[in-house]
Amino acid sequence: MDDLETQNIELQLLLQAIYLKYGYDFRNYAKASIKRRVQHRMTKDGFESISAMQHKLLYDVSFFETLLLDMSINVTEMFRDPGFYFALRKFVVAELKKFPFLKIWHAGCATGEEVYSMAILLKEEGLYDRTQIYATDMNEIVLKQAKDGIFNISRLKQYTANYQKAGGQESFSDYYVAHYDHVVMDKSLKENILFSDHNLATDGVFGEMNLIMCRNVLIYFNRELQHRALGLFFDSLCTDGFLCLGSKESIRFSEYSDTFEDVVREEKIYRRIS
Amino acid sequence: MNNRFEAVVIGSSAGGIKALTAVLTALPKEFPLPIIIVQHLHPDSDSYLAQILGAKCELKVKQADEKETIAEGVIYIAPPNYHLLVEEDRSFSLSIEGSVNFARPSVDVLFETAIYAYRNKIIGIILTGANNDGHQGVKRIKQMGGYVIVQDPATAEADAMPRAAIAATKVDKILPLEQIGPYLLQLVNRSTKKTRYNEK
Numbered sequence: 001m002d003d004l005e006t007q008n009i010e011l012q013l014l015l016q017a018i019y020l021k022y023g024y025d026f027r028n029y030a031k032a033s034i035k036r037r038v039q040h041r042m043t044k045d046g047f048e049s050i051s052a053m054q055h056k057l058l059y060d061v062s063f064f065e066t067l068l069l070d071m072s073i074n075v076t077e078m079f080r081d082p083g084f085y086f087a088l089r090k091f092v093v094a095e096l097k098k099f100p101f102l103k104i105w106h107a108g109c110a111t112g113e114e115v116y117s118m119a120i121l122l123k124e125e126g127l128y129d130r131t132q133i134y135a136t137d138m139n140e141i142v143l144k145q146a147k148d149g150i151f152n153i154s155r156l157k158q159y160t161a162n163y164q165k166a167g168g169q170e171s172f173s174d175y176y177v178a179h180y181d182h183v184v185m186d187k188s189l190k191e192n193i194l195f196s197d198h199n200l201a202t203d204g205v206f207g208e209m210n211l212i213m214c215r216n217v218l219i220y221f222n223r224e225l226q227h228r229a230l231g232l233f234f235d236s237l238c239t240d241g242f243l244c245l246g247s248k249e250s251i252r253f254s255e256y257s258d259t260f261e262d263v264v265r266e267e268k269i270y271r272r273i274s
Numbered sequence: 275m276n277n278r279f280e281a282v283v284i285g286s287s288a289g290g291i292k293a294l295t296a297v298l299t300a301l302p303k304e305f306p307l308p309i310i311i312v313q314h315l316h317p318d319s320d321s322y323l324a325q326i327l328g329a330k331c332e333l334k335v336k337q338a339d340e341k342e343t344i345a346e347g348v349i350y351i352a353p354p355n356y357h358l359l360v361e362e363d364r365s366f367s368l369s370i371e372g373s374v375n376f377a378r379p380s381v382d383v384l385f386e387t388a389i390y391a392y393r394n395k396i397i398g399i400i401l402t403g404a405n406n407d408g409h410q411g412v413k414r415i416k417q418m419g420g421y422v423i424v425q426d427p428a429t430a431e432a433d434a435m436p437r438a439a440i441a442a443t444k445v446d447k448i449l450p451l452e453q454i455g456p457y458l459l460q461l462v463n464r465s466t467k468k469t470r471y472n473e474k
Contacts, residue, residue: 033357073369073371219367
């Protein structure tokens with residue numbers, strides 16, 4: 001047995017320890033990314049091995065929180081992939097207008113940039129007042145940031161460009177107030193958003209949705225966990241409900257392929273048909 | 275599967291499209307290994323690199339898909355704006371975690387994870403580029419007992435990336451651009467034939 005195999009055993013034990021002690025289940029995440037990030041934390045903090053790190057992890061909650069932030073990727077942006085939001089406006093909004101009341105679930109919303117993007121889009125399309133948005137993430141630290149709706153000003157130029165490419169109808173600056181190095185999103189965008197803790201690896205269905213957004217979350221899961229999450233989305237969607245995945249994710253090649261039709265294939269917008 | 279090598283990974287940046295073309299067009303249709311490439315591109319550039327190279331190479335060229343099983347004799351390109359990772363079962367996964375060495379996709383991320391899957395049976399190649407991405411990756415490949423080829427900085431459109439790789443570890447070969455493809459072919463053929471002979 002070589003060192004790499006021993007490290008795999010250590011990693012498996014570490015993920016088991018995290019699950020048993022803290023309830024976060026990374027055991028069915030795609031391994032390469034988790035392993036790389038665990039190893040980088042190990043090197044950065046001067047541990048000799050993953051096992052040595054496990055000891056600290058079990059007895060030091062703050063160290064666990066650091067590692068949790070390393071392991072859960074919270075990179076996001078406003079109107080990420082503007083073409084997706086443009087397609088949403090063009091091909092999905094008219095369908096959403098047929099529902100008297102809308103429930104939208106953002107699964108794995110991270111720091112919330114895409115939730116606010118959706119709220120803006122719904123406002124401009126006259127749908128916001130009849131919509132309830134559920135924004136969920138497994139990580140309470142990032143969820144709090146999402147709820148606060150305060151973002152660093154450094155990326156605003158890009159967000160404004162994204163907003164325009166996404167078919168934005170107003171001036172993007174109407175939706176925030178700038179304070180020194182950050183911006184505070186307009187309070188009215190938050191009125192119909194419920195931020196809450198939900199883990200796609202361990203939690204279940206909590207309501208019937210008209211649209212589910214889960215973009216760039218499934219790429220971190222192995223096939224088994226992807227299957228679980230897609231099953232959860234299938235069970236949560238009403239018939240004719242929409243599922244939006246990340247640009248490199250797909251429902252095709254999964255067991256749920258036949259239960260969804262393409263709405264905008266290249267933007268990974270699907271609709272439940274059975 | 276007793277061959278000395280089982281995969282080739284390549285990192286390139288500024289000037290990389292020309293350099294990749296030079297290397298990859300030297301390889302015949304029968305080239306037996308998968309070739310996995312990170313070329314730094316503009317985040318919005320989509321799949322045009324796979325199209326450009328596909329039109330010129332004898333080998334099949336495609337953008338790597340998430341969860342796709344890696345096949346022999348195929349050239350895979352990392353999608354723009356995503357890191358490309360190799361899983362131990364020799365399939366791909368993608369990630370949008372932050373830039374590494376100011377790059378996404380990052381050469382280091384590909385190389386470091388390719389080692390998990392291919393151990394010492396890997397050939398890493400660093401071509402032209404104006405940053406230092408890949409230097410950690412080549413170091414790891416050498417630590418694991420793999421093989422590293424670096425483009426001679428004097429023949430590189432941007433020499434920072436090859437220089438960083440050469441400074442990071444004792445690389446096996448430093449070659450002018452036009453010799454890299456033929457050398458790679460020779461290296462792989464030699465190791466494959468030797469194994470076949472031993473099996474007899």
